[in-house]
Amino acid sequence: MQATGIKGTAAKTTAAATARADGKSETVERAGSLDTAGIILEDVCYEYPGGVAALKGISLRISQNETVAIIGENGAGKTTLAKHLNGLLKPTSGRVFVDGVDTRGRTCAAMARLVGFVFQNPDDQLFQNQVFKEIAFGPRNLGYPADKVERLVKWAAGLVGIEGLLERHPFDLALAQRKLVAIASVVAMDTPYVILDEPTTGQDYPGTQKLATLVAKLHAAGKTVIAITHDMEFAAAHFARVIALAGGRVILDGTPNEVFSRPDELAMASVEPPQMARLGQRLGLEECVLDQEALLRALGLV
Amino acid sequence: MNPRSPYVHRPSSIHRLNPLTKGVLFLCTVVIAFATSSLTTVLALLGAVVAASAAARVARELARTVAKSAFVIVALIFIVQGLFYPGSRTPLYVVGPLTIWQEGLRFACFTASRLLAIIGATVLLMLTTRPEDLVSELMARGLSRKLGFVVLMTMQIIPNMQARAAAILDAQRSRGLETEGRLIQRFRAFLPLMGPLVVGSIISLETRSLAIEARGFSSPTKRVRIEDIPDTRWESLVRWGASLATFGFVVWRLVRWISSLIR
Ligand SMILES: Nc1ncnc2c1ncn2[C@@H]1O[C@H](COP(=O)(O)OP(=O)(O)OP(=O)(O)O)[C@@H](O)[C@H]1O
Ligand SMILES: [Mg+2]
Numbered sequence: 001m002q003a004t005g006i007k008g009t010a011a012k013t014t015a016a017a018t019a020r021a022d023g024k025s026e027t028v029e030r031a032g033s034l035d036t037a038g039i040i041l042e043d044v045c046y047e048y049p050g051g052v053a054a055l056k057g058i059s060l061r062i063s064q065n066e067t068v069a070i071i072g073e074n075g076a077g078k079t080t081l082a083k084h085l086n087g088l089l090k091p092t093s094g095r096v097f098v099d100g101v102d103t104r105g106r107t108c109a110a111m112a113r114l115v116g117f118v119f120q121n122p123d124d125q126l127f128q129n130q131v132f133k134e135i136a137f138g139p140r141n142l143g144y145p146a147d148k149v150e151r152l153v154k155w156a157a158g159l160v161g162i163e164g165l166l167e168r169h170p171f172d173l174a175l176a177q178r179k180l181v182a183i184a185s186v187v188a189m190d191t192p193y194v195i196l197d198e199p200t201t202g203q204d205y206p207g208t209q210k211l212a213t214l215v216a217k218l219h220a221a222g223k224t225v226i227a228i229t230h231d232m233e234f235a236a237a238h239f240a241r242v243i244a245l246a247g248g249r250v251i252l253d254g255t256p257n258e259v260f261s262r263p264d265e266l267a268m269a270s271v272e273p274p275q276m277a278r279l280g281q282r283l284g285l286e287e288c289v290l291d292q293e294a295l296l297r298a299l300g301l302v
Numbered sequence: 303m304n305p306r307s308p309y310v311h312r313p314s315s316i317h318r319l320n321p322l323t324k325g326v327l328f329l330c331t332v333v334i335a336f337a338t339s340s341l342t343t344v345l346a347l348l349g350a351v352v353a354a355s356a357a358a359r360v361a362r363e364l365a366r367t368v369a370k371s372a373f374v375i376v377a378l379i380f381i382v383q384g385l386f387y388p389g390s391r392t393p394l395y396v397v398g399p400l401t402i403w404q405e406g407l408r409f410a411c412f413t414a415s416r417l418l419a420i421i422g423a424t425v426l427l428m429l430t431t432r433p434e435d436l437v438s439e440l441m442a443r444g445l446s447r448k449l450g451f452v453v454l455m456t457m458q459i460i461p462n463m464q465a466r467a468a469a470i471l472d473a474q475r476s477r478g479l480e481t482e483g484r485l486i487q488r489f490r491a492f493l494p495l496m497g498p499l500v501v502g503s504i505i506s507l508e509t510r511s512l513a514i515e516a517r518g519f520s521s522p523t524k525r526v527r528i529e530d531i532p533d534t535r536w537e538s539l540v541r542w543g544a545s546l547a548t549f550g551f552v553v554w555r556l557v558r559w560i561s562s563l564i565r
Contacts, residue, residue, distance in 0.1 A: 088472050112478035123505075124466070125473040127497035141478030171501060189477065 036100030038063040039085055039193065039224070044094035046080055046248075054080040056248040057094070064192065067219050068226045069235035069256075072245035073270035078228045079120065081245065082195050085226070087111035098193065113142060116191040120198050120228075122182035126170040131162070131181050134170055138189040156188035159217055161210045176202050180210070187218070194218055196227040200234050212238045232274045236260060236290040244269045261288035308367065308428045316358035320533045321436040322443070324427055326541045330548040331423040335416050337555045341408070344415040351422040360429045367425045368418065376414045383410035433457045439531055447519070455507070463503060470498050 039062040046055040054077045062068055070078050083089040084096050087103040087110070096103045098114050116138075119125050128134040135156055139149045157163045160180045165173065170181055183199060200208050208231070215238050218225050229235050235242055235256065242259040244252035246269040252259045260266070260273040263281065272278065273288075280289040280298065289295040296302045311317070316324075335347055355364040387406030395402045433454060441450045474495070475481050511519075 083472075086476055088476060107480065108472075108475040109478050109480040112476055117476040119469070119473050119476070121469070123498060123502050124469040125477075125498075127470070127474075127495075129497075137479075138477040186477065 036097065038066075038099070040097040041084070042095045042097075044081075044084060044091045044096060046077075046084065046089060047092045048080075054248050055084075055091075058248070058250055059094075060243070060250065060253070062224060062226065064224055065219065065222055066224050066241055067215060067239045068224075068241045068243060069239035070226065070228045070243050070245060071230070071232065071235055071269070071271055076245040076269065077248040078245055079197055080248075082117065082197055082226065082228055085193070085195055086115035086117045088117070109141070112138070112189065112191070114191055115193040115195060116186040116189050117195045118183050118186045118197060118199065120201070122175070122178040125182045125185070126178060129169055130166075131157075131168050131170055131173075132166040134181055135166075135185045135188045138185055142189060152188045152190055153184075156184040159187055159214050160184040161213075176204065176207050179203070180207070183211075183214070187214070192222070193224045193226070196225070198228055198230065200229055200231045208234060215239070232260070232272065236274045236277070244271060246270070256290055257288045260290060308363075308425070309432050310360055310363055310429050312359045312430075314358045314430075316354060317430050318532075319430075320531055320537050321431050321439045322533070323537045323541055324431050325436055325440075327544055328423050328427045330544045332420055333548050334551055335419045335423075337552050338416075339412075341412045341415065344412060344419055347419040348415055348422065351419060351426055355422075355426050355429075358426070358430045360426070363429055364422060364425055367429075368422055371425075372418060372421050376417065379414050379417070380407070380410045383407070383413065435531060438527065441525075442527060451514075451519075455510075459503070462506075463499060466502055467495060467499055470495050470502075 039060070041058050041060040044055055044058045045053070047053045058081060070081065072078050080089065084091060084103065085098065087096075087106050087108040090096075090104050098111065101111075101114070103111060126134055128137060132153060135153045136149050139152045144152065153166070154163070157166055160183050162177065162180050162184055165177065165181065170178055173181065179199070179202060183196065187194060196211075199211050203211065212234065215225050215227065225239075227235075227239065237256075240255065242252070242254065242256050243250055244259060244266065251269055252262055252265050260277045263273060266273060273281075274290055276289055276291055276295050280287075280295055283299070285295075285298050287298060289298050293302070331347055331351065335344060338344060352361065352364075355361045384402045384406045385400055387403055387409050390403030390405045392404040393401045394404045394407065437445070437450045437454050441447060471481055
């Protein structure tokens with residue numbers, strides 16, 4: 001499977017942990033004309049028709065081939081933010097660019113070529129009577145020829161680890177498996193950006209491992225992976241960058257080590273660092289440790 | 303309870319009325335609006351609805367909802383009846399090849415006001431009464447529990463389905479299905495929508511009925527109510543009065559109609 005190549009030279013954003021009590025996020029330097037690759041949010045605000053202000057001024061830059069975990073408590077605005085990246089929602093004020101394309105000028109279906117989005121609830125998404133057809137729906141919509149569609153379906157099913165289910169009826173599967181089908185059906189569109197809304201919910205340990213492998217493989221294939229998650233271990237272990245939202249604002253943005261070493265700001269987002277990080281803090285370690293190996297190393301035991 | 307129900311909570315005497323009173327007054331309004339053929343009566347009903355909505359402090363919501371749901375049909379009534387009302391004799395305006403007739407406009411006024419009175423009364427009831435309160439009150443007065451459940455579910459199913467349909471459409475757009483734009487495209491988008499919508503609704507209905515069964519829905523013991531909805535002698539008097547008056551009105555209309563047939 002040929003991965004979509006990286007166009008342009010995406011300047012890696014130096015995502016230093018920037019925490020501010022007032023919650024104002026820093027203004028991203030404007031992208032030069034040659035350097036529009038990646039996702040750029042400029043002071044994005046969004047208010048739902050009912051009047052709920054879900055996003056209150058978010059400025060971000062996500063470069064190509066980054067792996068980003070978005071964390072934050074229920075109602076922090078994670079899903080709302082993610083829906084802006086594929087044009088499902090258009091900002092009330094501010095702008096969103098994906099590879100230089102302003103989402104306001106595009107329908108969501110047109111953005112689907114660039115950004116794949118897996119919904120939180122697979123039952124909103126699945127509707128075909130066969131897993132194969134389900135996964136093929138997206139690539140077909142993109143107008144790919146039949147042989148390419150088939151190749152993509154097999155590839156995506158392989159990545160997610162559901163090759164054995166292609167003949168089954170999606171509604172006969174357990175929720176965790178339906179979720180994997182929903183993920184495969186978006187991965188199969190082979191978009192340079194893949195957004196997963198709470199992929200690990202309801203997955204057992206092997207299921208979570210499969211998802212971790214998927215993230216690594218998508219990354220290796222040159223894609224940008226953005227996942228919303230409440231699973232801090234998952235976020236810390238498999239993503240290079242973590243963004244914490246609270247009340248519609250970015251309150252922390254940096255590597256897992258940087259973000260999870262700020263317990264005070266994390267508390268503002270009602271998030272607990274991974275268990276090892278908390279243990280490390282209780283043990284009075286200076287540095288932030290995220291897994292057992294790091295903890296043992298910090299204690300001088302290995 | 304249900305964030306998508308149109309109910310708006312406001313401190314008003316209309317909101318505090320017993321749901322049954324509001325239900326009865328609503329039915330009376332609808333029956334009279336259907337039975338009458340006098341523009342004055344229909345306008346009086348419409349005026350009563352507007353006055354009641356002002357008393358309930360929901361006049362703006364009422365106006366917005368009614369305008370949204372009835373605008374097109376009211377416009378159509380005026381255009382069609384104004385131009386093509388059969389038996390029109392008095393031309394009012396002549397615009398090019400089209401003639402607007404006085405009789406047609408009169409009839410359009412009447413039909414539109416009747417429609418607005420009925421829609422207005424319905425919306426007013428929904429704005430000021432929680433469906434669960436109305437059903438609970440009916441059940442306390444002997445409506446069967448199963449019927450009550452069916453009524454409540456039916457009232458919830460439409461907003462539920464709308465919300466689910468929106469979520470499903472979003473998911474399909476995200477997979478490259480063009481749902482915005484021309485009608486034919488929207489129609490094509492509609493078909494893949496039906497599967498998950500129906501299956502999802504059945505699954506959630508089944509789950510829900512299991513869940514309420516697990517909480518003793520069909521247990522034969524006598525029920526008590528968590529919250530007693532207050533009722534007064536005065537309100538009971540209003541209900542009986544309004545029902546009798548409406549009944550009387552319908553009888554009177556029938557008598558007049560039959561006697562006009564005989565003559
Ligand atoms: N369709 C909607 N209409 C109105 N308000 C909404 C809608 N969807 C979400 N909201 C509100 O917007 C805010 C942000 O919601 P969002 O779904 O983005 O949160 P989230 O971080 O994804 O939460 P969760 O972890 O529960 O998925 C919440 O206050 C929510 O109630
Ligand atoms: Mg969410």
